[in-house]
Amino acid sequence: MESSTLTGEGSLEITTRSLHDQVANRVRDLIIEAVLEPGSRIDEAALIQSLGVSRTPFREALRTLAAEGLVVIKPSKGVIVRKLTPEDVQSMLEVLGELERLAGRLACERASDDEIAEMVALHERMLEHYAARDRMPYYKLNQEFHSRLAALSGNETLQEMQGNLQARLKRIRYIGNERPEAWAGAVADHEDMVKSLRAHDGGALGEAMWTHLQRTWDRVKDRV
Amino acid sequence: MESSTLTGEGSLEITTRSLHDQVANRVRDLIIEAVLEPGSRIDEAALIQSLGVSRTPFREALRTLAAEGLVVIKPSKGVIVRKLTPEDVQSMLEVLGELERLAGRLACERASDDEIAEMVALHERMLEHYAARDRMPYYKLNQEFHSRLAALSGNETLQEMQGNLQARLKRIRYIGNERPEAWAGAVADHEDMVKSLRAHDGGALGEAMWTHLQRTWDRVKDRV
DNA sequence: CATTTGTATTTTGTATACATGATGAAAATA
DNA sequence: TATTTTCATCATGTATACAAAATACAAATG
CATH class of the missing domain: 1.20.120.530 (GntR ligand-binding domain-like)
Known part of the structure; x- marks a missing residue:
């Protein structure tokens, strides 16, 4: 269940997760566990370093999280962890x-x-x-x-x-x-x-x- | 309403849309108008060319669309327009x-x-x-x-x-x-x-x- | 002293180059 | 001839380099 997914046609398909997905999952966890505090700005450089990946998959992951409503991307300003009112x-x-x-x-x-x-x-x-x-x-x-x-x-x-x-x-x-x-x-x-x-x-x-x-x-x- | 958004605090904030968002919107339209047919593979090179952008914002846009459920990304295989059963x-x-x-x-x-x-x-x-x-x-x-x-x-x-x-x-x-x-x-x-x-x-x-x-x-x- | 203007620095956004993995065709083997 | 193997090619994934924008700070002006 961790690395396989059942397709609509019923065939079992192994999907080697992309780095992007791994990053998205890890950052999601950090947000959910509140390691990254709501309302705080995400320090791209720092997180990239601690995760050991480059900017490309990291930023893609942020796009995913933004679409999920967990972070808010402010153009040219940065991305902040969504704080719920x-x-x-x-x-x-x-x-x-x-x-x-x-x-x-x-x-x-x-x-x-x-x-x-x-x-x-x-x-x-x-x-x-x-x-x-x-x-x-x-x-x-x-x-x-x-x-x-x-x-x-x-x-x-x-x-x-x-x-x-x-x-x-x-x-x-x-x-x-x-x-x-x-x-x-x-x-x-x-x-x-x-x-x-x-x-x-x-x-x-x-x-x-x-x-x-x-x-x-x-x-x-x-x-x- | 097209390029401005009302923040939670009630202040009117102009958000110049990033290239990413523009690309996401355009591709979303192509999918919705069925120019890109459900089930078909998205030809990254071709679309990039016709949109006149580079791969980075384009791929970020695809991540957004994937999170929205409009496309399906198959790792190392490509991305296809989601076909609804x-x-x-x-x-x-x-x-x-x-x-x-x-x-x-x-x-x-x-x-x-x-x-x-x-x-x-x-x-x-x-x-x-x-x-x-x-x-x-x-x-x-x-x-x-x-x-x-x-x-x-x-x-x-x-x-x-x-x-x-x-x-x-x-x-x-x-x-x-x-x-x-x-x-x-x-x-x-x-x-x-x-x-x-x-x-x-x-x-x-x-x-x-x-x-x-x-x-x-x-x-x-x-x-x- | 407050405010503004200019400049250096940092951060974000985008393009491109490189690496890795998939695909398909031709050659070799049975 | 069917099947497998190899290699070339192409598409995808990732890293880095470059560009543009925002920020912070200092100097200048009132």
Whole structure:
């Protein structure tokens, strides 16, 4: 899965990743992990040096990240890590809410029992991390939970757009579990979601997904 | 509006577009107008020559277009214009349907009477073109109608994603008006939409938008 | 002393040259 | 003759060099 991709025709095709893609992925991670701080200017020379590549693939990578909405390129001025305004976050969560509602509905229609069982297992691992208050592993599984649910929708466009928004909002979701009550609330939301999923109730799951993101906004809006 | 952009802080900022952006826009147009055929390989040397630029900004532009989903870059092999499978189209219309449903709801909540009047006027111009069976101008106004409605939602993320999907599907919407009955159906859908908009009925408008895209799929599914 | 103007320096943008990998045709082998 | 191998050619990927723009700073002017 790391270096292979399934084409539309169903043939397995090995794609040796270009340097460009590797750079894009690494810089994306730096942004998501907030090593590169939102609002800060990206020092091309410094990053190039630390990554050990030349300017060409690096700048191409920045173009990709700009199209994804992670950085903003100001012509002749430089590129800065995109800093989300509260309005940005709200608008993204609003859209993500609709997407995940759709994902929830479709997932219930199309997912197999095995796939649902895997989701439930994932959820239970999350509960263990919550019980232990291990925030980082919980957070990572949470990302995976939402990604896999989008994948279960069987709608590739939905998956792509959900992935894009989730990437932009990664740090927001992390913040969303910062306060104990907020985290507890998120866990409760997930309980609802899993219950609906087990019952194959697409409508209920969709609503639960949507509500979860609405509440996420409530939980983070005063700290973005 | 062509060369200026309103920043988040509210200051008007002139952005002289980089060569990269110009190239990206031109190639995007070539793809959308189908001068570059879906599935065909992009001849870098030839296009560079005809555009009169060097490889660097051109290749950066391709990275942008790849991130937007208009082309597919196969490492060491070349880049091809993305050819949409029926499944691609269906999944995109399904997602676009949700986005436009949301846009419709929000637009009714937030749009001023003046803005709604402009939409109605736009619709009436569309009707004139329909009466004259001028397909191309109708088609262009149709694009604008959907874009502006997304803009009226006041949700920038929604607007961005709607724009992206609309760009990918431009030719599909064109096909959607190819057969006379299909075109008549689309016009009827728009009548519903405008009626709901005038009544400030967000729920009804949202449903009309969604239904319109469902029907668009019905109209094109046997010819993609 | 504030403001402006000019200049040096740095940073960004673009073109080109070089390296690497894919493609296809001709020759060699079975 | 079919198949493989080799080599030439072409396309793609990357690095570097050059150009243009922005920035910072100093000197000059009011």
